[in-house]
Amino acid sequence: MLASFVISLKLDRDLTLPGLGAEALHGLFFEVLRGYDAGFAAHLHREVDKPFSLSGVLTEHPKRDGRLHIGADGRVEFRLGLLTDDIIEPTLAAFGALAMSATPVRFGSASAHVEGIAFQPGTHPLVRATTYPALVQKASPDARATLQFVSPTSFRAGDVQDVLPRPERVFGSLFEAWQTFAPLPLDPALAELFALIRVSAYELRTELIHFARYKVIGFKGRVTYTYPRDLNAPTRQALNALADFAFFAGVGYKTTMGMGQVLSEAADRRLSAGRAGR
Amino acid sequence: MLASFVISLKLDRDLTLPGLGAEALHGLFFEVLRGYDAGFAAHLHREVDKPFSLSGVLTEHPKRDGRLHIGADGRVEFRLGLLTDDIIEPTLAAFGALAMSATPVRFGSASAHVEGIAFQPGTHPLVRATTYPALVQKASPDARATLQFVSPTSFRAGDVQDVLPRPERVFGSLFEAWQTFAPLPLDPALAELFALIRVSAYELRTELIHFARYKVIGFKGRVTYTYPRDLNAPTRQALNALADFAFFAGVGYKTTMGMGQVLSEAADRRLSAGRAGR
The missing domain is CATH 3.30.70.1900 (Alpha-Beta Plaits)
Incomplete structure (x- = not known):
């Protein structure tokens, strides 16, 4: 299967991130996977060809000097494109568990709560699934x-x-x-x-x-x-x-x-x- | 030598030309050369690699349906880039003679008078000369x-x-x-x-x-x-x-x-x- 999920985060405090914020999102994604299945996360991290694509921060935030300035009260959305069943299942489970437990996860120099993971086609223009x-x-x-x-x-x-x-x-x-x-x-x-x-x-x-x-x-x-x-x-x-x-x-x-x-x-x-x- | 001349024309009546108007300008350029030295014009016409470049109509005119609509009272400017002495000399002489004699020349389905040929660097931003x-x-x-x-x-x-x-x-x-x-x-x-x-x-x-x-x-x-x-x-x-x-x-x-x-x-x-x- 192929899936595109949109994940929304809420920050605990103000944060600035370089460029698209994608390094911090990349780090967050791996940390979330690690919390769910450390073995899978380690395996994925070693793969040369990774079965996912990751957007930058999709929500609008002020930009200054090549950095995004995200307020603690602002919502952050990003998108994951997932290319195999092997990664779709743990990703959905890991973010789903976090969204329900309200456990914080490291996001750049701040931490964030996962507010939701949109995975059902129709719930967001960027959410899709196919084979x-x-x-x-x-x-x-x-x-x-x-x-x-x-x-x-x-x-x-x-x-x-x-x-x-x-x-x-x-x-x-x-x-x-x-x-x-x-x-x-x-x-x-x-x-x-x-x-x-x-x-x-x-x-x-x-x-x-x-x-x-x-x-x-x-x-x-x-x-x-x-x-x-x-x-x-x-x-x-x-x-x-x-x-x-x-x-x-x-x-x-x-x-x-x-x-x-x-x-x-x-x-x-x-x-x-x-x-x-x- | 290398030269870039800007030539200005005045039309005798309204005219519409496709796109940049460059086919009509190309025709006008050869007709002007022919009037001055038919042998040179014929020789140039046969050349595969031609020692000039020709702009479209540079002056602003209304565009509709991919055509330029040029009014009889409007001035038309275009630019010639000339790559050899052989073409610089007859071009200058031919347009210069026309500008002085006020002889009309065919321009698309209309005819035009050559109002001037700017060839001295400093007289127009697109006029230059070098070697x-x-x-x-x-x-x-x-x-x-x-x-x-x-x-x-x-x-x-x-x-x-x-x-x-x-x-x-x-x-x-x-x-x-x-x-x-x-x-x-x-x-x-x-x-x-x-x-x-x-x-x-x-x-x-x-x-x-x-x-x-x-x-x-x-x-x-x-x-x-x-x-x-x-x-x-x-x-x-x-x-x-x-x-x-x-x-x-x-x-x-x-x-x-x-x-x-x-x-x-x-x-x-x-x-x-x-x-x-x-």
Whole structure:
């Protein structure tokens, strides 16, 4: 399964965090998992390819000098994209237990209470659940996909950051995560098409994102990718399934630290269509 | 020599032109040259690599449905970037003669009078003159260059348009024009560095540009290119000379039809420094 949960926190006092606040959220996530199942948390921490993506702080807070200033009375929301059943179950259980017990958890230099974990589709626009086969079956046969990069996105290429949304890197990053985590891999021949995908429209700007001890450049905005002509419908669907997968997996570098958060416009329409009350 | 002239026209009646109006300006330019030296115009028309770049209509006119609506009383300005002495001389003479004689020239479905040709640096921000050796000698030794793409820019790659500002294409396009038109070519080894240049920041959006019988997508906005570390100062200067050359040559596809018009920020500062009254 694939899931996207939105977690809300309440702080015990004022806090400032660099950039997107994602290092503190990353720390909190591991601490919460550790409290529930130390063995699983340790195992996850050692994994090179981690089956989750993590947003920065999604709620609005004042920004000064590259830092978020969060008031003790403010709510903090963030999103987890979860790519395997193995991580969905303990995550839900761990945050659920904390929300009920009101046990505080370390958050940066403060501590926080977990107010809630939204996991039922329909309760929040960013909460969704699907399966890998459903992503493929329900993918559009359109010959293009538009991705909205909502947090700074970049790619590590050798020892430099690549901040162009090159199709081969964007789809390559998604393909790699899919092949690692999906119960059924995609046809490896699909990857040969990525260099043939065209960028047909975009509106993008780079942005510097502050981490505690360094800064990274990424791009934000919207890109339309157009597939090579004469692809059959199943191949177009497989490419669109990768585009839809971006919502859960993120794209590129440091997707477990708030970077590379993506919305897919086609998936938004489709995944929202059946949502209760919307 | 390298020169950038700004030409102003006055129309005899209202006129609508697709997109940037560059096809009509291209036609006018060749008609003016033909009136002065038919042999030279015919020769130039046959050349595959043309030693000029041509802006679209620079003056502001209402736009509707992808067309410019130019009133008979409105002035039209456009810019010519000229890359060799061979074309500078007849261009100056031909437009100069027309400006004095008040002979009308065909402009789209209307006709126009040449009101003036600004060729003396200092008379207009887009009027400049330099030489290839001076471009190199005066180029900055900075390890980066920022190019402002002021009209839609793209690259023809096989049978598709590439609308990403990939360093190898941007610098490759400039290098090719330089090697074709400069009295002294640059070291061919320079071209091996282009793939190592990084895009370090940008703010760009694609835009569809209408021509009479087709449309082309290009990107507009600002890109900073950062050179590989450990380049010596002369190599950095050679790369910056190419960046400065973009003002005259344009970049990429259809630079004789209004596309790929570029300002280089470093060159702007330097080339403006000695300008009278500014």
